[in-house]
Amino acid sequence: MTISVQRTGPGPVSPSATQHMVRMRDGVRLATDVYLPVDPQPGPVILTRLPYDKCGEYTFMPRVAAYFTARGYTMVVQDVRGKFRSEGETLLFVNEAYDGHDTLDWIVQQEWSDGVVGMWGDSYYGFTQWAAASTGHPALRAIAPRVTGTRLGELPGPVPGQRTHDTEMGVARVYPLSMFHDQDMLEWEFDWTRRPLAAQVEEFFATVGSRSASYDVWFPHPVTLRRFPAGSPFDAPPVPVLMTIGWWDNCAPWSWHDHREIQRRPAWARNEYLLLEAIDHENHSHFELDPLVRTADSDAALPRYLDPAIEFFDVFLRGQDRDLPRVRWQLANSGDPAHRTDVAWPPPAAHEIVLRPAGAAAAAGAAPGGSLTAAPTGSLTTAPAETATWIHDAADPVPSPVADAFSFLAEYPDERHLADRPDVLAFTAAPVTAPLDLAGPIRLRATAGSDGPEMDLFARLLDVAPDGTAKLIARGQQTILDPGAAFAVELDLGHVGYRLPAGHALRLTVASSDAPEFVPAPGTGEHRWLAVTTVPNRQRLRLGETALTCTVLSEGKAPR
Missing domain, CATH: 2.60.120.260 (Galactose-binding domain-like)
Structure with missing residues (x-):
């Protein structure tokens, strides 16, 4: 069988951004875009670290940055190590803690920074927030991870003494072959009817002419990845966290795992704010099911996508005096997309x-x-x-x-x-x-x-x-x-x-x-x-x- 691979490289740097190559502690340089507000006085900064191309259409970071800068925030968007314009080995999860710490070090030294940083983003760029938080960097004052988890993408497997474990998602071993094979994004069709499944991976390697370190550390002899070399995020000093979980998000089990872990840590529990929405992983809303009006990644969806985070950052980065509900949640299929509020989840009346x-x-x-x-x-x-x-x-x-x-x-x-x-x-x-x-x-x-x-x-x-x-x-x-x-x-x-x-x-x-x-x-x-x-x-x-x-x-x- 011939495998067809579509390769997507980095998009053009936005004219609204200035790209910097930020040096990490081991000398590797990470491509980093800085978006300044109209009046670039020293102020709080929003940092996003992602593997999906800081300039690409998939995550539309220039539009996100414009939304933040219009509200006075400086936004910094970075390709993680080994992805798109950044240098270094392409290896998922293991470098995000200290790379996040070193990027925070760089930010607070810039003239447009007042030393206060928040982090925002979905999925893997929600994970990078937890990784940075695990280092206890003093500049990181709040995080807003969406549809993610500290165990994001974790492969299940037998545990001695246990007779149950999570069921393996089909995408788990394919993700390192598409998003974390090399610097680019590689798309190819996997045939789930052909066995053994692993043989197709070898055909893919032969087609692209290289192997994926991210795949090889998991299969056939899995290596436990040190996601948090500085220690668990929940053992680090707590920071306010706005955690968005989608009712139809296929990654929600990892989010709820983190919620349970937070609730076991009183200091973290006092800093947790839940935003529970009728969305899937890609931000489609149950209140916008009509294909003619669906706006998951359009400008019309930016307010529902970003306004809760901005309100959260206004309180914890700018010090605005405003009470935030501990829990905001949507009742899907009710006809009313407005967020209900409660002091806890589940609602005390349930x-x-x-x-x-x-x-x-x-x-x-x-x-x-x-x-x-x-x-x-x-x-x-x-x-x-x-x-x-x-x-x-x-x-x-x-x-x-x-x-x-x-x-x-x-x-x-x-x-x-x-x-x-x-x-x-x-x-x-x-x-x-x-x-x-x-x-x-x-x-x-x-x-x-x-x-x-x-x-x-x-x-x-x-x-x-x-x-x-x-x-x-x-x-x-x-x-x-x-x-x-x-x-x-x-x-x-x-x-x-x-x-x-x-x-x-x-x-x-x-x-x-x-x-x-x-x-x-x-x-x-x-x-x-x-x-x-x-x-x-x-x-x-x-x-x-x-x-x-x-x-x-x-x-x-x-x-x-």
């Missing part, structure tokens, strides 16, 4: 409801499948002892509903057809008679089993409209090692703010694949990237020991 699936035979058939009914909290042992079964076949996996999981809301598909597959269990509740507001975590406790050596368990919570349309609300997944006949597992389906309208119903689906967003288990126990053959496995779910717990605001309006 409570849990428990829904139990039943009807094993119907669940494996066409939608609506089995039932999903309300049950008293904690009454798992009183349900009938039913066991639902299905066959997982990696040669014919349950297809991922979208082509690009990072832009889920750009497609936001009707998933009703997936419930009709024999390898997907479906359980549908009765329609609600009044709106049901979900606001908080969702989790699935289950007892699962398999005749295979490992088992992936995927759960999706859907909104089913009266016409049968089924749209995703939340989802979670877990890999079970050596599940045997029965293994108790808890799936985290994330957090959500979502209104289920009157007449709509909740549907829970359970499966063992979601490909290619996640690499399917081959059924043989072999490494997923090295397996040549696949073996179907019979999977089991004990319905009497399975329950879905949802956090809701509206009392008395749960499914019956």
Whole structure:
């Protein structure tokens, strides 16, 4: 097979910026653009460090910078080490802490800086904020990481003594081959039906004529990367953090991990501000689903994208006297995009409801499948002892509903057809008679089993409209090692703010694949990237020991 690779190099430096080559402690120089406000007096600076080209169209930094400078901030945007115009080895994660520290050192020495710096940005350029914060640099006074996490891109794997771990995202090993292979961005099509998967990577290396250090440190013999050589960010002196998490962000589990870690550290917890929005990873909004008005990366979207950060920086970089809500969140599907405010998350007024699936035979058939009914909290042992079964076949996996999981809301598909597959269990509740507001975590406790050596368990919570349309609300997944006949597992389906309208119903689906967003288990126990053959496995779910717990605001309006 011939692999076609499209290479994208750096875009032209914006005429509004001045590029500097900033020297790091080891002599490597990083390309750094400085955007000054109209009146460039010494003042606070916003720093963004990213691997996606500081001058490129993908992240549109010149437009972001213009928005910040119009409000009096100087903005500094830097290509991270080894990317685009910056020098050094291309190796993801490991250089960001000290490179961030050294860049902060350079900023505070400039005539346009008053010694106060904030950092802003999404995804990897949210991670670089945490990396810089881990060094405890005194100039870094606030960070605003969006749709990211300190464990961003972390590859899951077996841990001694544990029988579960995260399920591997398909993009995890491909990302180092596209974004962190060399200085440019490389785009190529991966064929998920060809095995072994690792063979295609070698073909890619042969095509481009070089290897990727970022890939080779992970496969086939993984090396633990020192993301934070100065220590965990949460052991560093706390700084105010505005953490944006998207309800449909496929990277949200890493964000929620950081939130939980922050809540365990009182000093950090006092400095955390949550912004919970109805967005996916690429900033598409659930309130802008019409393709004719969708504005994820347009100038029209800049206020909703940047205004919360500017308000945050005005307080913590400029010292403006203003009370910021601890939690701002959107209730998707409510028709009102305005942010609600609370003192904590979940909202103090929220409570849990428990829904139990039943009807094993119907669940494996066409939608609506089995039932999903309300049950008293904690009454798992009183349900009938039913066991639902299905066959997982990696040669014919349950297809991922979208082509690009990072832009889920750009497609936001009707998933009703997936419930009709024999390898997907479906359980549908009765329609609600009044709106049901979900606001908080969702989790699935289950007892699962398999005749295979490992088992992936995927759960999706859907909104089913009266016409049968089924749209995703939340989802979670877990890999079970050596599940045997029965293994108790808890799936985290994330957090959500979502209104289920009157007449709509909740549907829970359970499966063992979601490909290619996640690499399917081959059924043989072999490494997923090295397996040549696949073996179907019979999977089991004990319905009497399975329950879905949802956090809701509206009392008395749960499914019956």
